[in-house]
Amino acid sequence: MTSAPRVIVVGSGIAGLTVALHAAASGCRVTVVTKDVLEHANTRYAQGGIAGVMFADDRVEDHIHDTLVAGAGLGDEAAVRVLATEGPERIRELVALGVAFDRDEHGEFRKGLEAAHSYPRILHSGGDATGTEIERALVAAVRATAATVIEHAFLVDLVVEVGRVCGIRILRDARDGHAGTPDELRADAVVLATGGIGELFAHSTNPAVATGDGIAAAIRAGAAVADLEFVQFHPTVLAAGDAFLVSEAVRGEGATLIDEDGHRFVFDDHPDGELAPRDVVARAIARVMRQQDGRPVLLDATAIPATDADARAAWLRERFPTIDNAMRERGLDWARVPVPVTPAAHYLMGGIVTDLEGRSSLPGLYAVGETARTGVHGANRLASNSLLEGAVFGARAGDAIATDAASGLWPAEARDGISPVPSGGVTGSPVAPALTFSRAALQDLMWENASLVRDEEGLTHAASVLANWRAQARSPRTEREYEDENLLLVAQHVVAAARARRASAGAHFRRDAELAVVR
DSSP states (O other): OOSOOEEEEEOOSHHHHHHHHHHHHTTOEEEEEOSSOTTOSGGGGOOSOEEOOOSTTOOHHHHHHHHHHHTTTOSOHHHHHHHHHHHHHHHHHHHHTTOOOOBOTTSOBOOBOOTTOSSOOEEOSTTTOHHHHHHHHHHHHHHTSSOEEEOSEEEEEEEEETTEEEEEEEEETOOTTOBOOOEEEEOSEEEEOOOOOGGGSSSBSSOTTOSOHHHHHHHHHTOOEEOTTOEEEEEEEESSSSOOBOOHHHHHTTOEEEOTTOOOGGGGTOTTGGGSOHHHHHHHHHHHHHHTTTOOEEEEGGGSOOSSHHHHHHHHHHHOHHHHHHHHHTTOOTTTSOEEEEEEEEEESOEEEOOTTSBOSSTTEEEOGGGEEOSSSTTSOOTTHHHHHHHHHHHHHHHHHHHHHHHTOOSGGGGTTOOOOOOOOOOOOSOSOOOOOOHHHHHHHHHHHSSSSBOHHHHHHHHHHHHHHHHHOOOOOBHHHHHHHHHHHHHHHHHHHHHHOOSOBTTBOBTTOSSOOOO
16 A cells, blocks of 8 residues: 555544544544544543553552453453553553643652552542643644544434445534435545443433444444443442442542441452452442332441541542532532432443454444443453543554555454454344333343343343334434444444343343353
8 A cells, every 4th residue: 555544543532533533643644534523532531540560569460450340350461461560561551642640749650549449550630630731632633633623513323344344424514403415525544432321221421422323334334243232330439410430549548338327238248348349349339229119329438537627528529520510519618528329321341343453343444432342351351441442443454554564464364363253143022111211221121131130031121122112113313313223223232232141240240140240
């Protein structure tokens, strides 16, 4: 190939923007397509930090071990080793781009501890605004390159010719109610970095743009997907006003979880209590909420040591300014009174199957970030590994595209090492009781039958209803209708994968399993 490779990156979070930067640095002609504005991606909402072995008394092997244990033994060790080994270099790259991670009075990075980490290796920025700071720096860096940026453009589908992805179709200036004829953009390679599927559930920490668009497009094109049953539910989302995530770092600093009687109930489920893996904590909260007739549990920040409540309030404002502001907006004085929290859908561990350079099973198609299934998360993501995954595998994909173009490895032989593991056949008879489709009805269906706790009866019911809705679906014309089509398709694959995996593992918990995995 004599001319510079044309690369389209769909998505503008840490993974997509890192791909864009590395591909541009390697001589590719890059176009970034984003559903909203460039700055609006899941990354900006990441309150927690980025995990990495950045301290002399920490070890890469310990980070690997923690990641594999949190993943319930289902993580890909080769991918995890890449993540932990290359993570420090990617963090230093972010620092060079201007990301200001918090430092102590000696100018050293401030350490943070989060659940299931054996060492306080979490770096934060602005206390609880790490994602916002990373997004700011990456957006500025991408805008300083020659990359073309197309905002307010909705991914309709992939263009596949002769078994190879060679472009995308987009709906420009997409808004609810806006209809138009999709435009076609051609490229040598397409990278999907469209985030997760948070809009599939009634309770979610994700922004409304997280509708599984990239995963749905890949499924329609025939790319392999896997592990879609592994959806992580964040334990602590405020149950007052609009949903707002309260970072795991708050519990890392000493906050506890209590029931209405003041009992620290998570120790009943795991010896690490509030710092147990997220799936354990989330299910423990759900269990207690059922015992309390659905009422939320309480996050008790008054357990954080301080000389008095005023000193604690000042410390919370400094350490967690974003969360503290959200508390005050809701009239909550969390320095003095425990606050109500519930679990919510947070992160998808599965997605489009890729190799260690982001290549999918479809020639010309790459995937990174939450859209991809790299294998690093297994059945349950270790806290603060998501930003790291986006940076590490985004860089690898950006570098690989230029290498693939130079070597001519665009065809299928570039996919060596991928073992497609489909999420399972989509089954379900469309003879369920007549239920009118709406996004809210879909979200309630998935929350009731395919969220923290599952069983065959609920999953079978969900599969039937979804098949009924798909059978009645009309051809989409607006962005909202395209999103609904994507959510329905991905929901079917999530339910099929959950039915196929009959034993509990990590975030996938079946109450009807003969032998649940216990850690």
